[in-house]
Amino acid sequence: MQVSLPGLLICAAILVTSYYSRGMLIIGLIASQAFGATAVMTLTFLGGSSPLIFTMFAALLVTTVAARRRIWLDLGLVFGSIRTVWILTSLMLYAIIGSWLFPRFFAGQTAVFVQSKTRGIVIEDSLAPVSGNISQTGYFVLGGLAAIALCALLLHSDRIDQVRRGFFVWCGLHTGMGVFDFISKTVGAGDLLAPIRTANYAIISNATEAGFVRITGPFSEASSFASVSLACLAFCYSYWRRTKSPLAKWLSAILLFLSILSTSSTAYVGLILLCIPVALSMLASILRGKVEGEEILIMALMVLGGTAILGISLYKAEAFDPFVRLINSTIINKADSGSGHERTYWNVKSLQSFLDTSGLGVGFGSSRASSWPIAVLSQLGLFGSLMMGGLLCVLARGLGAVRQWVDPETDAVVASVRNAALASIIAMSVSGGSADPGILFFIALAVVCATRASARRGIAAFERSSPASDDGVAAVVYSGSAELALRRQRLLAMCQGPVMFKMDGDVD
DSSP states (O other): OEEOHHHHHHHHHHHHHHHHTTOHHHHHHHHGGGOTTOBSEEBGGGTSBOOBHHHHHHHHHHHHHHTSTTHHHHHHHHHHHOTHHHHHHHHHHHHHHHHHHHHHHTTTSSEEEEEOTTTOSEEEEEOOOOTHHHHHHHHHHHHHHHHHHHHHHHHHSOOHHHHHHHHHHHHHHHHHHHHHHHHHHHTTOOOTTGGGOOSSSOOOOSOEETTEEOOOTTSSSHHHHHHHHHHHHHHHHHHHHHHOOHHHHHHHHHHHHHHHHTOOHHHHHHHHHHHHHHHHHHHHHHHHTOOOHHHHHHHHHHHHHHHHHHHHHHHOGGGGHHHHHHHIIIIITGGGSHHHHHHHHHHHHHHHHHHHTTTSOSOTTSOOOSSHHHHHHHHHHHHHHHHHHHHHHHHHHTTGGGGGGSOHHHHHHHHHHHHHHHHHHHHHHHHOOSSOOOHHHHHHHHHHHHHHHHHHHHHHHHHHHSOOGGGTSEEEOOOSOHHHHHHHHHHHHHOSSOEEEOTTSOBO
């Protein structure tokens, strides 16, 4: 085992920052995602696996919650009020069993793609137990346990503000390091973030694409940086649209700029897919005749940008030739490139391994694909994919019908966190190689499930204390948070005459 000094120093800095931000466990875990190629140590006995620093914060969260005196009461509350946790626990057990059993049961019966121990590249080989079965399954189980621990904390007390601050710290760190990397490479200073990339990955940080430098930030390659940029952009944009936050607005603008200049096909395909719901939302606003100021600003910027591009191209036709070459190499001709053929072959063989194992899968961490859904199907099989799909549906649904029972700030944070996780899934569907959905997925799942459970408890408490409507005492139309509803009910008990609560919260 080799300890990484830069990784430990960054962990210490995050711990101090999150401690003074009054949320060491939650803020520290979320903020640690910004360092996507910084390892705490290298585990030589696991084939050189190098856990990233978020694993330390996830382990700290799980350990701290497990050490609480009321841990069994907390777990009882989590498993009793959140049915999704049962699916998550079953999936973790299935992943553990499958990672040990399937590579041995189907050994030599199908081909997989694994990391070469000598050449450091991905090679095709016959299915057999590998170190990835332990390390990748460990990361996945740790993420699941962190989700359960986070549910326990969120159900015990209101910590949604810590979640909000943690995500803004994460987005701020990611944006700052992305801008720093872009400036340093553009002015010719080189890769100044290289010292913090201590993970045992293939580092591709000085590459160019069609004459443009590739922005990698603190990550190992441009596609990884682009994936996280999309997730941060989804969070900031969603929060800005719901709260009009100036900080979220400027972070959204910078993140969009970085995503475009990352020269990654993951970023471009992801941006196209993310623009679909945004366009549909703006279209719905136009049809309703209620266009907001933010939507007018977006449309004005689009028209201004299109006009500027048209004017420049008419004045100097060859001005956009470098950008045309970039689009051709990253999107249009990507499938015909060597990398495109290789990744397509990975996906085809991964689907073949699913069939060769009769739909059971090759086991978690046994192989590598080039798309997250295909990796899930080939490693977890049909049964595991159905459970993963169930968790994804819960996340995509969000708060659902209980949304009207939470306050606007909580609704904005939960929706933004959910959108960030969904954007991450979209990015991984373009270029993800592992079946692990990532720590962001588990954080968002915990935030959504815990908030829904808290809202349902508030609804039940309000209904138990609400008087019968046929007594003529009151008529209540409730909307808003459970806490607000309970305050309304206490006000109702103090009143002697009939009371009507309006949808906007005013009392007549």
